[in-house]
Amino acid sequence: MTGSRRYPDEPAGPFQEPPRIFTDREGREIEIRACRGEEAEYDALVEMYTCFDPSDRAQGIPPARESRIRSWLDTILDEDCHNVVAWHGESAVGHATLVPDDEAYELAIFVLQEYQKAGIGTELIEALLGHGANEGARKVWLTVERWNHAAVELYRKTGFETSNAESFELEMAIRLAAPKE
Numbered sequence: 001m002t003g004s005r006r007y008p009d010e011p012a013g014p015f016q017e018p019p020r021i022f023t024d025r026e027g028r029e030i031e032i033r034a035c036r037g038e039e040a041e042y043d044a045l046v047e048m049y050t051c052f053d054p055s056d057r058a059q060g061i062p063p064a065r066e067s068r069i070r071s072w073l074d075t076i077l078d079e080d081c082h083n084v085v086a087w088h089g090e091s092a093v094g095h096a097t098l099v100p101d102d103e104a105y106e107l108a109i110f111v112l113q114e115y116q117k118a119g120i121g122t123e124l125i126e127a128l129l130g131h132g133a134n135e136g137a138r139k140v141w142l143t144v145e146r147w148n149h150a151a152v153e154l155y156r157k158t159g160f161e162t163s164n165a166e167s168f169e170l171e172m173a174i175r176l177a178a179p180k181e
Contacts, residue, residue, distance in 0.1 A: 005104065005163055007139050011177035012159030017130030018084050024118035028088050032127040035083035035095075044092040045073055045085065053113040058145060062110060076108075082132045086111070086120050094120050096128040104139035104173075105132060117150070125158050133176040141173040 019033045035041050049062045049069045063069050076097045077083060082105070086094030093115040098105035107128070111121050132140065142160070144151045146168060155172050164171035 005139075005141055005171070005173060007104075007141075007163070007173045007175045008159075008161050009175070011138075011175045013129060013133060013177040014179055015126045015130035015133060015176075017134050017179075018127040020123065020127055022119070022123055024115070024120055026115075026118045028115075028118070030093070030120055030123070031087045032084055032094075032123055033087065034131050035077065035085045037077045037079075041085060041092070042073060042077065044087075044090070045077075045095060046070060048092040048095065048112060049073075049110070051112065052110065056110070056113055058148075059143070061108065082128065082135050082137065084124060084128045084131055086115075086124050088115070094124050096124045098128060098132045098137055098140060101141075104141055105137045107140050107142040121151075121154050122158065125154065129158070129174070129176060130179075134179050138176050138178075139173065140176060141171060143169045143171050146170050 019031060021029060021031045024030050046069055050066055052062055054064065063072050076099055080100050082098040084096050085092050094111040096109040098107055109121060109124055144155065152170060160172040160174045162170050163173040
């Protein structure tokens with residue numbers, strides 16, 4: 001399917017890679033770091049996803065039960081994937097991942113409900129795209145439910161373009177610029 005996916009001709013970016021610290025719209029200091037799969041990171045992500053609002057789950061992810069969360073994290077924290085985590089103190093409050101798919105990567109992002117609409121999603125995506133580009137990712141795609149206007153706008157603002165709109169989901173894609181030397 002990747003062969004038929006359309007990507008923009010012009011690359012977006014470059015995006016700043018993590019680590020990065022910013023103050024969100026609620027006045028909270030948030031740090032975004034690349035996830036290296038350390039035990040403390042893993043445990044914090046399990047805790048975050050255990051608290052995840054069921055209404056924010058899409059396409060079956062994140063999984064609901066802890067055993068499935070752990071199995072899913074074991075897959076997406078693999079060395080072939082690229083991950084960034086948003087931290088508020090010692091708590092993981094957001095996570096974004098690039099999962100390899102042929103010559104491209106599929107993007108998924110999750111922000112705890114009480115941290116949404118505070119600018120964390122934008123910072124997470126930009127940090128993930130910077131991290132991914134630095135690791136060699138050049139093509140990224142995602143799917144989003146077309147009724148999720150906030151997410152669609154976030155992706156467009158970041159540089160994603162609609163590549164397929166033939167179902168109840170939109171498929172969006174971006175081409176990443178190589179990092180500057």
